[in-house]
Amino acid sequence: xxxxxxxxxxxxxxxxxxxxxxxxxxxxxxxxxxxxxxxxxxxxxxxxxxxxxxxxxxxxxxxxxxxxxxxxxxxxxxxxxxxxxxxxxxxxxxxxxxxxxxxxxxxxxxxxxxxxx
Amino acid sequence: xxxxxxxxxxxxxxxxxxxxxxxxxxxxxxxxxxxxxxxxxxxxxxxxxxxxxxxxxxxxxxxxxxxxxxxxxxxxxxxxxxxxxxxxxxxxxxxxxxxxxxxxxxxxxxxxxxxx
Numbered sequence: 001x002x003x004x005x006x007x008x009x010x011x012x013x014x015x016x017x018x019x020x021x022x023x024x025x026x027x028x029x030x031x032x033x034x035x036x037x038x039x040x041x042x043x044x045x046x047x048x049x050x051x052x053x054x055x056x057x058x059x060x061x062x063x064x065x066x067x068x069x070x071x072x073x074x075x076x077x078x079x080x081x082x083x084x085x086x087x088x089x090x091x092x093x094x095x096x097x098x099x100x101x102x103x104x105x106x107x108x109x110x111x112x113x114x115x116x117x
Numbered sequence: 118x119x120x121x122x123x124x125x126x127x128x129x130x131x132x133x134x135x136x137x138x139x140x141x142x143x144x145x146x147x148x149x150x151x152x153x154x155x156x157x158x159x160x161x162x163x164x165x166x167x168x169x170x171x172x173x174x175x176x177x178x179x180x181x182x183x184x185x186x187x188x189x190x191x192x193x194x195x196x197x198x199x200x201x202x203x204x205x206x207x208x209x210x211x212x213x214x215x216x217x218x219x220x221x222x223x224x225x226x227x228x229x230x231x232x233x
Contacts, residue, residue, distance in 0.1 A: 006160070032219060034219065034220055034221070036221075041228075042225070042226070043206065043223045043224065043225045043226050044161075044206070044221075044223045045223075046220060046221065046222070049220060093160055093161065095219065095221070097218070097219035105149070105151060105163060105166060105210070105219060106210075106219035106220075106221065107163075108153075108160050108161040108162075108163075109160055110159060110160040111159070111160040111161075113158075
């Protein structure tokens with residue numbers, strides 16, 4: 001159980017276009033999902049907390065108009081990178097928590113490697 | 118705020134050597150602590166966790182003990198294998214049961230390479 005699926009695994013897009021990344025909890029309901037970004041050979045930095053049915057909470061320094069997060073259901077959150085530029089190229093990873101179970105950690109998707117050319 | 122500090126890498130060992138990766142943290146209250154492993158080109162896998170002081174997390178021969186007095190959660194393995202080569206991340210999340218539980222603060226990661 002506790003499987004989180006992220007799609008796509010990798011994507012290449014042209015500069016100026018928008019890219020949508022999906023994060024799904026396959027066998028549990030997740031009121032809260034988290035989006036992280038990882039630069040090459042660096043650690044993961046939390047971008048935002050996605051809450052089902054409400055606005056996402058962004059970390060300081062993360063542009064909410066550039067990284068649009070939608071959490072329309074208990075099993076799906078999406079991250080849209082708008083007007084992508086080469087500096088947005090990175091590894092994006094989501095995690096989801098099963099709200100019904102106390103003290104359970106958040107489970108990670110397999111990540112999406114975005115390359116903007 | 119919360120922070121996690123890991124020992125500098127990379128770490129290179131021979132097969133069957135003893136492994137220690139140091140991790141210390143700063144946090145308010147009693148966070149839960151984790152070790153995650155990331156293989157090349159993949160996402161994160163939970164390796165082990167501990168949710169309260171003196172708890173020992175263990176999995177696949179890896180162990181770490183939650184030491185509140187030293188605010189540490191060092192990762193150890195008695196005999197590493199080539200297949201253990203990966204990046205290891207220490208992380209914490211605020212108190213269990215809180216609305217922020219699951220929101221992780223990561224250390225910088227330690228690259229481990231094990232040679233035959």
